[in-house]
Amino acid sequence: MNIIHIYLFGLGNVGSTLIKQILESQHFFKTHQGIELKIVGLANSRKVLTTADGIGDDWEQEFAQKSITRRSDAFYDFASSYVEVRIAVDATASKELSHFYPELVEQGFHVVTANKIANTLSQEFYDNLRLLLRERDLSFEYETNVGAGLPIVDTIRNLHKSGEEIFAVNGVFSGSLGYIFNRFSEEELPFSSIVLEALKNGYTEPDPREDLSGNDVARKLLVLARETGLKIEFSDITIENLVILDLQTASANQFIDRITELDKPLLHRKSLLQPDEVLRHLGKLDVVNKSLEVSLQVVKKDSPAGQLQGSDGFFEIYSESYASHPLVIKGAGAGKAVTARGLLSDIIKIAKSCPIVIYK
Numbered sequence: 001m002n003i004i005h006i007y008l009f010g011l012g013n014v015g016s017t018l019i020k021q022i023l024e025s026q027h028f029f030k031t032h033q034g035i036e037l038k039i040v041g042l043a044n045s046r047k048v049l050t051t052a053d054g055i056g057d058d059w060e061q062e063f064a065q066k067s068i069t070r071r072s073d074a075f076y077d078f079a080s081s082y083v084e085v086r087i088a089v090d091a092t093a094s095k096e097l098s099h100f101y102p103e104l105v106e107q108g109f110h111v112v113t114a115n116k117i118a119n120t121l122s123q124e125f126y127d128n129l130r131l132l133l134r135e136r137d138l139s140f141e142y143e144t145n146v147g148a149g150l151p152i153v154d155t156i157r158n159l160h161k162s163g164e165e166i167f168a169v170n171g172v173f174s175g176s177l178g179y180i181f182n183r184f185s186e187e188e189l190p191f192s193s194i195v196l197e198a199l200k201n202g203y204t205e206p207d208p209r210e211d212l213s214g215n216d217v218a219r220k221l222l223v224l225a226r227e228t229g230l231k232i233e234f235s236d237i238t239i240e241n242l243v244i245l246d247l248q249t250a251s252a253n254q255f256i257d258r259i260t261e262l263d264k265p266l267l268h269r270k271s272l273l274q275p276d277e278v279l280r281h282l283g284k285l286d287v288v289n290k291s292l293e294v295s296l297q298v299v300k301k302d303s304p305a306g307q308l309q310g311s312d313g314f315f316e317i318y319s320e321s322y323a324s325h326p327l328v329i330k331g332a333g334a335g336k337a338v339t340a341r342g343l344l345s346d347i348i349k350i351a352k353s354c355p356i357v358i359y360k
């Protein structure tokens with residue numbers, strides 16, 4: 001039996017759903033795959049809990065009663081007493097935590113993340129992290145950085161590793177913006193009310209401006225661009241920002257209070273549509289010309305992007321073998337259940353790659 005110790009950062013939509021999925025599947029992994037997953041560490045931004053037995057269904061109560069004020073070394077102190085494989089899982093959107101990944105690796109943790117920030121800091125940070133991982137023989141998995149639970153990162157990585165030249169990846173990279181513009185194009189509702197619903201459903205980033213500014217999609221393009229071997233920085237991306245200037249610097253709460261100020265400019269964009277057109281938020285990664293673009297576009301209703309429904313993401317991969325007919329991946333591009341399942345799949349991938357520890 002391979003015992004895996006999981007240390008989870010972030011107990012919001014994705015983090016708490018991951019806990020639920022792990023607890024529900026523990027028996028399955030144990031009996032069918034010889035893997036015992038134990039969540040031995042939980043952290044939100046203020047508190048931390050460690051427990052050698054692993055958390056159970058009453059974890060919220062246990063966290064409320066037994067967690068202590070967070071110290072940066074709380075997990076390291078605890079982990080140093082155990083020989084089990086340790087995996088740190090990041091289900092936050094925290095930049096601060098991303099800067100700690102090298103330290104986590106130094107401390108012997110594999111890292112699984114839904115948070116795109118570490119992969120989209122400077123190229124130097126990106127390269128150094130990979131160097132460190134190689135030196136320590138540890139893994140870093142981040143399939144959920146692009147398309148939530150859809151297999152996009154792995155597909156691009158496998159094509160690239162097998163020597164295939166990738167020319168471009170185009171599509172609707174954001175499930176939340178997919179949901180917002182699919183509905184806004186068709187329904188007579190104010191733009192702001194649809195954004196608030198996407199937030200309530202757990203589709204958007206904690207601060208929906210990360211989506212509306214185009215930054216979150218730009219990060220996804222950058223993650224994929226780097227996967228194809230491009231050396232490129234976030235500042236190289238051309239991004240259309242849908243947040244009006246006045247609201248760009250407001251606090252998160254002020255933004256929500258004043259979100260209806262977005263309605264007028266977006267309604268104007270919608271009023272310019274022809275009956276056979278819809279608005280779609282598109283990402284374009286042109287690997288050949290090293291050009292990355294994020295923008296709101298008008299497309300025909302009967303085009304592949306125009307036909308999308310719900311929170312679907314849509315990715316067209318053009319490469320040597322898929323030159324005239326792209327490889328297409330489509331499906332829910334946001335949502336806590338699909339994202340948590342993607343994280344769990346990354347955890348299992350690492351667990352399976354680790355040699356079985358003999359406990360004395």
Ligand SMILES: NC(=O)C1=CN([C@@H]2O[C@H](COP(=O)(O)OP(=O)(O)OC[C@H]3O[C@@H](n4cnc5c(N)ncnc54)[C@H](O)[C@@H]3O)[C@@H](O)[C@H]2O)C=CC1
Binds near residue numbers: 011091096206
């Ligand atoms: N919701 C979705 O559909 C998808 C989300 N993701 C990514 O998953 C991550 C989490 O998203 P959600 O769960 O929707 O957000 P959320 O806002 O529901 O949860 C994030 C939690 O992290 C906590 N947190 C912030 N800083 C922290 C720190 N330093 N240490 C520990 N906890 C901290 C926050 O208090 C919050 O409870 C984000 O990076 C997002 O981009 C990725 C794919 C899809």
Ligand SMILES: N[C@@H](CC=O)C(=O)O
Binds near residue numbers: 173175176203204
């Ligand atoms: N805001 C995000 C959630 C996951 O990355 C999106 O839908 O793009």
